[in-house]
Amino acid sequence: MATSFRSRLARLRVDLTPWRGSRDFRILVVAGSVFFLGGMVGYVALPYQLYQLTGSNFAVGAMGLVTIAPLVVFGLYGGALADHMDRRKMLIGTGAAQVLICALLLANTLLDDPRVWLIYVCGALNAIASSLQRPSREALFPRVVRHEQMPAAVTLNSLTLQVGQLAGPALGGLLVGTAGVTWAFAVELAGLAIATLLYVRLGSYKSNEHSTPPSLRAIGDGVRYAFRRRDLLGTYAVDMVGMFLAMPIVLFPAFATEVLKEPKLLGLLYSAEAIGAMLATLTSGWASRVHHHGRAVVLATITWGASVGIAGLAPNIWFAIAFFAVAGGADMISGLFRAVIWNQTIPDEMRGRLAGIEMLSYSLGPLGGQSRSGLVADLTSVRTSIVSGGVLCVAGVLATAVWLKDFWRYDARTDEHAVRERELRSTAAVGEGTAP
Template identity: 80%
Template sequence: MSLRARLARLSVDLTPWRGSRDFRILLIAGTVFFLGGMVGYVALPFQLYQLTGSNFAVGAMGLVTIAPLVVFGLYGGALADHLDRRKTLIATGIAQAAVCAVMLANSLLSHPQVWVIYACGALNAIATSLQRPSREALLPRVVKHQEMAAAVALSSLTMQVGQLAGPALGGVLVGTAGVSWAFGIELTGVILATSLYVGLGSYKSSEHSKPPSLRGIGEGITYAFRRKDLLATYVVDMVGMFLAMPIVLFPAFATDILKEPKLLGLLYSAEAIGAMAASLTSGWAKRVHHQGRAVVLATIGWGASVGLAGLAPNIWVAIAFFAVAGGADMVSVLFRSVIWNQTIPDEMRGRLAGIEMLGYSLGPLGGQARSGLVADLTGVRTAIVSGGILCVAGVIGTTVWLREFWRYDARTDEHAIRERDLRTAAEAAG
């Protein structure tokens, strides 16, 4: 095989983009939405610190958003299994735009109110929790079953573009034009994304769906726990994020350990750069069938890379290892998403998306607290290195416990076969 052919097999697969109009809408809307959201992500804590001068006041925003994420994430998942997902995206988009407008108006006051910022943070968390399961649950409906790996890789690029460009743009805006301009950009992004959602086709729920209820939410949780392969996708990710989440230590690591405070921003960007590189070379992913093994090995790679970054003699070596960690995490995200989207029945997809959202929201939040506590007790390097070692050990332990995950094969798994047959029949009928 020629070098050109080998490179072509690695390059990102654009088949879903070419073949599905609604996938293109979701991808463009997601890019616009996430880019604007990351600009606001920088502006909000900056404004809070300006008004209060308190680091605790900034950190308290995380406490304000935890309860809405837990409660409304699960409810939003049940809602996604009952209502037309397009209508849910539009309604929650309008709510998010209203919250952004209040944030913008408050920032224009001569004396912005802190309580308004916290209230808007909680309301935005509610709207996001209600919206995200519907957006995630739409992906299997708009692309073909065999195109799922490529669709997930392309969707991930939208987040990575936002993670790279959004904070940079937000930092420039708050430092020059002021936070109001940043909130204005965020509002514009939400309005544009919501307008794009209007152009989606209708994606109604199953005729047998029931209104959201505690019983329905419980059925989703029970389904997730009964399927050991599915449970493993949540547990492996939680272990990786809780034990080896180093981001909260970056300021101290760059300033006190590596003596390069001016290059702190590169530490924050390193993981996104690695993740983007993994996405752009993800063409090989469609040929992987033992996706559970890929998740396990990628998460071990994440932990090992984070641990090695903690031992780095200078910031450039640390950046390189954090970039590798970001690439490994992207591979884990890719194959976990493929397993979810190729095996979960559509009538359960929203509720399971709500559980997924809790997993990748609460794991990093808990991991940051763990890293900060261990660093205060033992030192920054020890916190990073020990987190990486514990992550590797924890993932191996989880794999031994849930060994069905290691044996998972998309070609023979009963859930994957059922969903593949249903999608094939639906495409033939349509």
């Protein structure tokens, strides 16, 4: 009995094989974690500063509107660049740009009268740099680990990012509440700089012989490929519906301060989802035995929406933290299986462009959701915005699953694209800095 119990526990543990086997995977993960840690500190500081300067939930949510156009244009173009250029150089160049943008935000906090317009400008510029960077980073993961290791690689990457997501908001909340936003942006600046230096140590990852120069035609080819495959379309649609309808983060300052009367615990609200995500990740060894990835994404996103809605009814902040943690765990599981579908089925010559589309799918939903949440909160109340978002999310995801039946039926063992990529990579020898 004891042996059987220990065996079951062992199956839940995170698989460290990709970490042990690939130097560049380790660099990507560590650099990304540091980058994300700094970014999450700024993620708390920027909306806090906007709210303090304007007193408007919509003004905070409007940052999402400002960044939507840059994300669409440069996300797609960044994907095309990732399929044609050395992906290492893309990471270094865009990282340096984000360091400069953060320095501008830091300088703005030192003014006697910080400029609100400059915050929006920096937000738009940062969206451009981030949109150009993410496709190259995401497209590198299938190159640095083996095909069969992708579930473990995605899990490990998620785990380390969750450390940043957990520690970053807590640190950011502590800094803005004690030392001020200036110190928060200074910490973000240091994180971005360190991560960019780490990217310098990556090996070179040039495009293959099938690469296409960046152009509207190349971008169009990527978009058409994504929409022809209903399994990929399902990963985008379900996530966008869930995030657009049930993204409560923009309301956290008002929720903690005006509704729950616990402004000092604002950082814990931001960290709650990361806590749930980390717990889900640490017990995710079972994920490699799941083959119907589409069903897992749908069920996890429904759980996300339901948990957010219940959190909106919270009588106290600890109740809210608990259900936002459940939501974070569900979101992590959804993201894990979406990433496995992407990384195990998309050919390398299309990976950058599809990574750009992926980035749009998991960026536009939350950004639009922030604006929706802020507007509904200003028109009704903070609680109404959060609860109604959760209810609409559950209904919207169910409707999407009914519409995309092929996504619900997806099976990694028999899907033609997964089988093709598995066969191609199994015949490729592991080279220096690369993996099949």
